[in-house]
Each structure stands twice: as C-alpha cells, then as structure tokens.
Amino acid sequence: MVEKGTYRVKSGLAEMLKGGVIMDVTTADQAIIAERAGAVAVMSLERVPADIRAQGGVARMADPARVKEILAAVSIPVMAKARIGHFVEAQVLEALEVDYIDESEVLTPADPQYHIDKWAFTVPFVCGARNLGEACRRIAEGAAMIRTKGEPGTGNVVEAVRHMRLMNKQIRLVLSAPPGELMSIAKETGAPYQVLLAIREKGRLPVVNFAAGGIATPSDAAMMMQLGCDGIFVGSGVFKSGDPEKRAWAIVEATTHYKESEIVASVSEGLGEAMVGISIDEIPPHEMMQVR
C-alpha cells in the first residue's frame, strides 16, 4: 500500500538538505541563479525580509503566479512562506504543490494566538524557533524541520548566534539531566514532554535544524555551521548584495567547507558590497520579527 505524507517522508526531505544552503527568491530568475550557485532549495516569498522591514505594511504569501514560475524554473525543491496561523495560505501553497511550507515570522502573523495545525497537511512544514521550547512546540504541531529565527532582514548574525547557542545549551541539558528532572525541564522551557523524550532517544533534536536570520557573508554561514546547525537559510543576504551570483556561490562553498578556513578565506575575496546591516538596538521592539 502506498502511503503519502508520512512523517518520515516529510522530515526525510529536510534530512536530504543537510549541509546545504536554502535561498530566498522572489522571481524565477533569482531561483535559477540560486540553483546554479549550488543552493539545495529555494524559498519563494513576496518580498525579501530587508524590503519588508524597509517598506512596512502587511507581508503575505507570494503571488501564486510567481510561485508557479519558480516551480517551473528549477529542479531543486521549492519552499514558500505562509503567515503564522494562516492555514488557508498554507492550503493554497499545498495546492500549488510547493515542496515545503515555511510558517514564517518574516510575514505578518495572521493569527495572534495559534500556529497552523501542520498534521492536517500532506506537504511538510518548517518553522522558526528562538529556543528549545518554541522548537519542540512547533514539532509537536507537526513541523518536520526547524530553523533558528535570528533577526531576519538585518544582515546581522548576532541573533542567529544567540538562538543557536541557546538551543544547543538547552539540548545538552535535556540529554544530561536525570530522568526525574525531565518533566520540570518541560515545564520551565515550555517544551512538550514527549518531544523531550524524542530528543533523548535520538541524542539531538528529532528533526533537522537550520540557521536563519541575518546571515550575510560566507564567514557568517561557516560560523553557524561550526556552532552545530544542519544547514543555512539566506534571506536578504544574497539578492540585496552587490554581486548576487558571486555571493550566493561563496556562501554555498563556505557552508560545505565550513571547517576549512583557507577555502572560506578564498571564497570571501572581492565579493563586492554585502547588504547594508542594521544594529539590533536600532530596531524598535514592535518591529522585531523574532518575537512573533
């Protein structure tokens, strides 16, 4: 009997993307540039985070016509962003047959309280998280892949680092704690107890965890890999820079060879201007995307 949409095929696709770079694209041309640079997948969205931040307004899922053009343009998997809690945007993206849905804080949330019930879908979901509690709640809701949130559209890696370090620290705690302390950790972190049991069984998060939000240079990508993430999401970092083709390739190379500083050094040469960065202190609290 053929079974579609099992959790194993959902989380399995994310396993296949490990060690790779997923790039935000708004057009088919950008998707082709990403594929040629060695991206393992592309993320379709209406505007890149830096533009959403600059222009303001409500950020929604991309125009289905655009998504279709991107689906037709490349053979690598195509992901697309839906607003947090907007299960109909997710239904539309599933009908378009995108390969993964990112229920993303980069877009304006559609539900102030609830995330999408991701078990109700055949298409898999990736969700952002700042800490273990968020990651485990999203997994319990059916997410088959996690990415740390960072602070999108800033070109500033500091929040991505903060979230990855915190997550790793909390996972170490879960793995080293005596069994009797697990329920209390569940209470303190807000992580469902069953997911913590799964972490102890696997010795790590039960799904793949990529880094995202503020990665703009090859060194940023290599640092996140050395901190232990499974792969990289680059949002505005590529197509808001001076030479997207060259930078895309350089970030991919640095992600693959993250432990080899000679390679990271050589691909970092002469990349032209990086995207303009924003200091996190300059962002008004209500414009922080990570708290969504």
Place this chain on the structure above:
Amino acid sequence: MRIGVLAVQGAVREHLSILSQLGIDGRRVKKAEQLSGLSGLILPGGESTAISLLSRGCLLTKVGELAKKGFPIFGTCAGMILLADEIEGQEDAYVRAIDIAVARNASGRQVDSFEVMLCIKGVADDFQGVFIRAPYITRIGNGVTVLARHEGAAVMARQGNVLVASFHPELTCDMRIHRYFVEMVREHEKEEAIL
C-alpha cells in the same frame, strides 16, 4: 573494512550510523585524497545538482575511475543520479558508472513522496521503501539487473560492482540493503586478494 560516504551534502550521517551498527569503519569523503584506503563508497541522498557543483576538483572523476576498476559503489536517490550514464533532459551526466538512464523527480513533487513495501531480489520481499521526490530508472542497459520495481518502474538495480536505489534505505532501521552492499565489498576484497 573501511567504507566511505560522499560527504558534500545530504543524508551522510544516516549512512554512517548504519555502517557503524554493522561494525564497519565509515569515513566521510569530501576530497579526492580521502578515497584512498577505502574498500567501498556510498553516494547518499541529497540534491544531486548541489552535490555535483560542490564536489571540488576531481572528486567525481576519481570516483568514476575507481568504478571502472571494479570498486564497489552504492548510490541512493541523488547518489543514483550521480552514478547514471544518462540523465533525462540533461546533456551531461556525472560519474557514468552504470548503464542506465534516470529521470529526476519522476515520482513527482514532495506531496507525492511516499512509502511502500518493496520486493527486492536477493535482499528481502518486505523492504519498506521511502521515496522522496524520487528519480526512476527509465532505461536499463546490457548487463544491468533490475532488483526492484514499483508500479512497473525500475527503482533498484545493479551492474557488477555498482548498486543503485531510487529510495532511501538509510531513513529506515532496516539494514538488509547495506548488508547486501557490504557483502559486495567483501567479495571484491577477496577477488583483489587473489589477484
């Protein structure tokens, strides 16, 4: 016995974990020089376009040379695409180690990814096949044996020292296909010893 896993990108740790459970010394291979001292090689699932672009220098060329000399190689999903002589809709192929043509994403997009019980010649009649945006084999050359089919399409094949599968045995706990490959590697070591 030391078996390498091409570690550019993809499901590397899953293969390494199964090898270690079988008592085999598994090694990550990112560069051509890491191929020396190995008895066999696994090309894992991942994104074939990215893996081919990122295999620096002559890594894939070296894999091709080894394959011609009878070195045992096993490719799953993207690994199968990398090993095929021909890729539909594409002028160039990569390693060209097995006389088959493959079609990328033949099972459809992710919403059509599936699991199904497979009957695999010489391995098992109850193997859970995990197919993720899977390629299918669309042409079988002389000397290639089809080991498994799904709804008529060839999904696992062998030509001498080269074994390929459309699906992902590394995503299951079932180690029978890996055992089969380890046996291929043992046979090859014996032959080498006689020579």
